[in-house]
Amino acid sequence: MKIRNTLPLALFGLSMFSQASFAEVSANIGVTSNYLWRGVTQSADGASVSGGIDYSHESGFYAGTWLGSIDWGNGNGVETDWYAGYSGEAGDFGYDVGYIYYAYPEEEYDDSNFGEVYLNGSFGDLGFGVAYTLNSDADDDAPFGKGDLYYHVSYSFALPQDYALGLTYGYYSFDIDESVHGDKDYGHVQLDLSKGDFTFSISKADEESGDDDTKFVVSWGTSF
Numbered sequence: 001m002k003i004r005n006t007l008p009l010a011l012f013g014l015s016m017f018s019q020a021s022f023a024e025v026s027a028n029i030g031v032t033s034n035y036l037w038r039g040v041t042q043s044a045d046g047a048s049v050s051g052g053i054d055y056s057h058e059s060g061f062y063a064g065t066w067l068g069s070i071d072w073g074n075g076n077g078v079e080t081d082w083y084a085g086y087s088g089e090a091g092d093f094g095y096d097v098g099y100i101y102y103a104y105p106e107e108e109y110d111d112s113n114f115g116e117v118y119l120n121g122s123f124g125d126l127g128f129g130v131a132y133t134l135n136s137d138a139d140d141d142a143p144f145g146k147g148d149l150y151y152h153v154s155y156s157f158a159l160p161q162d163y164a165l166g167l168t169y170g171y172y173s174f175d176i177d178e179s180v181h182g183d184k185d186y187g188h189v190q191l192d193l194s195k196g197d198f199t200f201s202i203s204k205a206d207e208e209s210g211d212d213d214t215k216f217v218v219s220w221g222t223s224f
């Protein structure tokens with residue numbers, strides 16, 4: 001899920017618990033100076049607002065939706081994510097497997113919808129995962145078409161005064177016709193310094209991403 005990192009602030013939050021099911025519904029809102037997704041701006045290097053609602057069950061099943069304001073240079077729009085999955089722990093190992101669908105309803109974003117299956121894991125402060133594009137409105141041999149793979153690994157640790165530092169490296173591998181589209185595969189790295197609901201990020205992607213400027217981003221987000 002994006003912190004996608006991943007929208008209108010007119011959202012409400014609620015929690016409901018049942019002694020039989022121990023289910024919970026929660027909401028989240030956020031704002032960022034630049035909505036980055038896998039190292040690339042989704043908001044034309046401008047500000048973005050977001051919000052979402054999540055359902056989780058003690059069994060490990062969860063589902064939710066998330067909205068974010070975007071601008072790919074062809075007009076303001078909204079990204080709407082729908083997702084469901086299952087997460088849990090086995091000893092010191094944590095796992096999360098699910099499906100997410102990225103929808104872009106505006107006419108200016110036609111043929112941009114796609115869906116991924118993902119598998120994420122964690123062991124202590126180490127995180128890692130892979131996502132595979134299962135279905136897409138784009139052509140299969142074009143970027144963000146069926147068959148793309150995204151890998152990532154991260155490490156985080158606590159600092160004094162309730163600060164936390166995280167480092168993430170991701171790599172996007174596109175299943176495309178390079179004779180037509182060229183080499184689009186790229187890697188990116190991001191450093192996040194956070195305290196409470198605030199995060200300061202520095203991000204840098206390879207030239208092949210088409211967005212290789214170093215990004216400095218300030219974000220705020222909370223859930224309730």
